Amino acid sequence: MTISIDACAAPDPRPEISGDAPWPPHRAAGLARLEAFRPQMGRAYAAQRNYDRGPGRHTGVSGLSPYLRRRLVTDEEAVAAALGAHGAVAAEKFIQEVFWRSYFKGWLERRPSVWRAYVDGLAEDRARLEREPGLAAEIAAAEAGRTGLEPFDAWAHELNETGYLHNHARMWFASIWIFTLNLPWRLGADFFMRRLLDGDPASNTLGWRWVAGLHTRGKAYAARAANIAKYTEGRFVVGPERIGEAVPLEEEEEEAPPPAQAPRAPAAPDPSAPSVLLITEEDCRFEESLSAAGFAPERFRAAAILPATALRSETPGAEAVAVFERGALSDQAARLSALGAPDPVELSAAAPEAIASWAREAGAAQIVTGFTTIGPLKDRLDAAAPALATAGLRFAELQRRWDALIWPHASAGFFKVKQKIPRLLSELLLDE
Numbered sequence: 001m002t003i004s005i006d007a008c009a010a011p012d013p014r015p016e017i018s019g020d021a022p023w024p025p026h027r028a029a030g031l032a033r034l035e036a037f038r039p040q041m042g043r044a045y046a047a048q049r050n051y052d053r054g055p056g057r058h059t060g061v062s063g064l065s066p067y068l069r070r071r072l073v074t075d076e077e078a079v080a081a082a083l084g085a086h087g088a089v090a091a092e093k094f095i096q097e098v099f100w101r102s103y104f105k106g107w108l109e110r111r112p113s114v115w116r117a118y119v120d121g122l123a124e125d126r127a128r129l130e131r132e133p134g135l136a137a138e139i140a141a142a143e144a145g146r147t148g149l150e151p152f153d154a155w156a157h158e159l160n161e162t163g164y165l166h167n168h169a170r171m172w173f174a175s176i177w178i179f180t181l182n183l184p185w186r187l188g189a190d191f192f193m194r195r196l197l198d199g200d201p202a203s204n205t206l207g208w209r210w211v212a213g214l215h216t217r218g219k220a221y222a223a224r225a226a227n228i229a230k231y232t233e234g235r236f237v238v239g240p241e242r243i244g245e246a247v248p249l250e251e252e253e254e255e256a257p258p259p260a261q262a263p264r265a266p267a268a269p270d271p272s273a274p275s276v277l278l279i280t281e282e283d284c285r286f287e288e289s290l291s292a293a294g295f296a297p298e299r300f301r302a303a304a305i306l307p308a309t310a311l312r313s314e315t316p317g318a319e320a321v322a323v324f325e326r327g328a329l330s331d332q333a334a335r336l337s338a339l340g341a342p343d344p345v346e347l348s349a350a351a352p353e354a355i356a357s358w359a360r361e362a363g364a365a366q367i368v369t370g371f372t373t374i375g376p377l378k379d380r381l382d383a384a385a386p387a388l389a390t391a392g393l394r395f396a397e398l399q400r401r402w403d404a405l406i407w408p409h410a411s412a413g414f415f416k417v418k419q420k421i422p423r424l425l426s427e428l429l430l431d432e
Contacts, residue, residue, distance in 0.1 A: 023063070023066045023067075023163075023164075023197060023324065024327070025066075025072075025323070025324040025325070025326075025327025025328045025331065026072065026327060026328070026331035027067075027072045027073065027284070027285065027331055027332075027335070029067075030064065030067030030072045030073035031073060031077075033062065033063060033064055033067065033073075034062070034064060034067075034073055034077065034078060034081055035081075037062040037063070037064070038081050038082070038085045039085065040060075040062075041062075041081065041082035041085055041086055041091050041094045042082070042085065042086030042087075042090035042091050042094070043086075043090050044060075045060070045061075045062075045091075045093055045094045046092070046093040046094075047060075048060030048061075049061055049093065049094075049097070049167075050168050050231050051168075051231050051232075051233065052166040052168050052169045052231055052232050053232070053233065053235075054154075054158070054232075054235060055158050055161070055162055058164075058166055061166065061167070062078075062094075063164070064078060065164075065197075065198035066163075066164075066197040066198045066324060068098075068101065068198070069197075069198040069199070069200050069281075070281045070282075070283075070284045070325070070328045071282075071283050071284050071285050071370075072284045072285060072328055072331070072332075073285075074285055074288070074400075074402070075098050075101065075102060075402055076402055076428060076429060078094075078098050079095050079098050079425070079428075079429065080429055082094045082095055082098075083095070083425070083429065088422065088425070095421065095425075096418060096421065099406070099414075099417055099418070099421055099424075100203075100414060101200070101203055102402065102403065102406045102407070102410075102417075103406070103410050103414050103417045104200075104202040104203045104206045104207070104410075105200075105202040105203075105373050105403065105407070105410075106263065106403070106406055106407030106408075106409070106410030106417075107202070107206060107260075107410040107411075108201070108202040108205065108206060108373070108374050109202075109263050109264060109373060109374055109407055109410075110260040110261055110262070110263055110407070110410060110411065111257060111258050111260060111261070112261075112374055113258050114205070114206075114209075114257065114258065115201065115205065115374045115375070118186060118189070118205050119379075121186050122186040122187070122189075122190055125184040125186050125187050126187075126314065128184070129187075135183075138181065138183060139183060139187055142156065142177060142181055142183060142188075142191075143156060143160075143191050144156065144160075145157045145160070147181060149176065149180070149238065149242060150236055150238065151172065151176075151228055151232070151235075151236035151238065152172075152173060152176045152177075152180075152181075154235075154236070155169045155172070155173045156173075159173075159192075159195045159196070160195060160318070163195060163196060163197035163318060163320045163321060163324075164196070164197060164198070165196070168231055170192070170207065171207075171211055171221050171223070172223040172227075172228055173188075174188055174207070174208050174211040174212075174221070175211050175220075175221050175222060175223035175246055176223050176243060176244075178211065178212050178220075178246075178249070179220070179222070179223075179243075179244040179245060179246045179247065180223070180242070180243050180244035181244075182244070185208050185209075185211075185212045185249065186208075188208060189204055189205055189208040190313050190315070192204050192208070193312045193313055193317070194312060194313045194315060194316075194317035194318060194321070195317065195318045195321070196321070197320065197321055197324050199312060199321065200375075201373070201374060201375030201376065202373060202374065202375070212248070212249045213246070213247075213248025213249055214248070214249055214257075215257070216413065217248070217257075218248050219248065220246040220247065220248040220249070221246060222245070222246035223243055223246070224240070224243065225237075225238050225239065225240040225242070225243055226240070260410075260411040260412070262408075263404075263407045263408060266371050266396070266397035266398075266399050267394065267395065267396050267397065268396060269293065269295065269366060269368050269394075269396035269398065270365075270366055270394065270396070271294065271295070273364075273365045273366040273394065274301055274363055274364050274365050274366065275295075275299065275300055275301065275364055275365070275366040275367070275368050275396075276300055276301055276302045276303065276304070276358070276359045276362050276364040276366070276367055276368070277297075277300040277302070277303040277304070277336070277341060277342075277344075277368055277369070278303075278304055278306060278347075278355070278367050278368065278369040279303065279304065279305045279306065279329055279332055279333055279336070279344060279369070280305075280306050280308060280329075280369060280370060280372065280377060281307075281308060281325050281328060281329065281377075282369070282370040282371065282372050282373065282377065283369075283370030283371070283398075283400070284328045284329065284331065284332040285332070286332060286336065286370055286398075287335060287336055287339055289370060289398040289400060290398070292398075292401070293398050295368065295398075296340065297336050297339040297340045297341035298339075298340030298341065300341055300342055300368070301342070301362045301363055301364055302342050302344075302345070302358070302359075302362035302364070303333065303336065303337075303341050303342045303343070303344040303345075304344050304345050304346065304347045304355075304358055305329040305330070305332075305333055305344050305345075305346050305347070306329075306346075306347045306349055306355070306377075307322070307325055307326055307329060307346070307349060308325070308349050308376065308377040308380070309321050309322040309325045309326075310322070310349060310350065311349055311376035311377055311379075311380055312376055345358065349377070349380055352380055352381070352383045352384030352387065353384065353387040355367065355381075355384050355387070355388070356384065356387040356388050356390070356391045356393060357391075359388075359391070359393050360391045360393070364393065365392065365393065365394060366393065366394040366395075366396055367388070367393055367394070367395050367396065368396050368397075368398065369395075369396075369397055369398075370397065370398055371397045371398065371399040371400065371403065372397060381395070401428065402428060405424055405427055405428060406424060409424075
């Protein structure tokens with residue numbers, strides 16, 4: 001199947017994108033950003049992607065992550081654009097970075113206990129804040145960018161003000177948080193999830209674990225003064241002695257990552273069952289998934305959107321993240337309504353039983369949604385399972401072929417997926 005980036009595009013004019021902000025929360029804006037960056041997806045990306053030039057000047061990277069996170073723009077579309085403009089060799093690095101996102105999702109899907117350990121550990125870290133006012137003050141200073149370490153403070157301000165950080169800055173920030181400031185890594189991951197427009201449970205949790213030396217045992221990521229100076233082009237020059245040594249963390253309850261289990265197989269929809277449509281940020285180009293499954297949008301008895309930003313953390317997050325999610329869901333709902341789906345209501349993620357009540361009132365026997373990956377939304381939907389069962393409702397998920405083909409290879413390090421990228425691309429993107 002050949003992927004067209006213009007398929008199902010929103011009819012409104014594509015806005016002009018300048019710098020990194022704002023990120024208008026709709027598909028048209030994501031496609032505009034994709035088109036604008038397409039000429040740089042080849043060797044220019046490989047040469048420039050590591051440079052953090054500061055807010056509004058991140059010209060070496062695409063800035064597509066808030067759209068890819070919600071599939072307003074899909075992984076297939078990003079990779080197809082790079083291949084079409086540059087070919088597989090020149091665009092290799094850009095393509096690999098897109099695959100990293102899928103690798104992390106697949107790795108966590110195959111090790112759900114790692115997510116549970118993160119959630120439980122975060123609860124313990126939060127309890128420490130209640131008991132240790134000194135630690136709470138240190139966390140507050142770090143989040144506000146008041147540590148006195150100039151690059152770290154600048155990145156904290158950028159994250160708080162824009163909802164974005166360059167990937168290299170994210171690694172430096174996490175390394176300094178853990179090894180220089182000696183702060184609990186889970187509280188840093190939680191800070192990112194509350195502030196990042198592209199916050200993704202798999203990429204964020206595993207990225208922080210990787211920096212800490214927990215993802216690849218014995219190999220932590222070290223923020224180095226010379227590296228920071230080089231890749232910020234001299235914006236930040238600090239003495240090497242001010243940055244702590246990266247000594248991999250150890251967790252008593254986990255000597256090594258657990259063995260990979262088979263990826264979860266979702267319950268497929270029953271085409272004959274009266275159905276309702278549940279729209280979440282897991283897939284905001286769901287019309288494509290419905291079409292692949294042979295579901296016409298007009299068949300649904302009702303539709304609903306389920307905002308989930310509030311589930312990211314017990315601590316209130318950035319309003320900009322909630323605004324982006326709500327805009328993305330509204331944009332998806334409008335496109336589905338234009339194709340014949342019912343106008344949606346909004347459900348509260350705070351009340352899992354509300355999903356069952358809504359579906360039952362619509363006369364449905366089945367709820368159809370996108371595949372929900374491991375994270376806060378999956379936890380909340382799992383909490384709704386008893387109410388759904390009591391109401392006699394099936395919960396059916398449509399999984400994208402992209403994920404189904406990549407995740408089985410996410411059994412160890414990224415290298416195993418990287419080796420298979422050429423074959424996977426031929427299966428995913430080329431004409432049969």
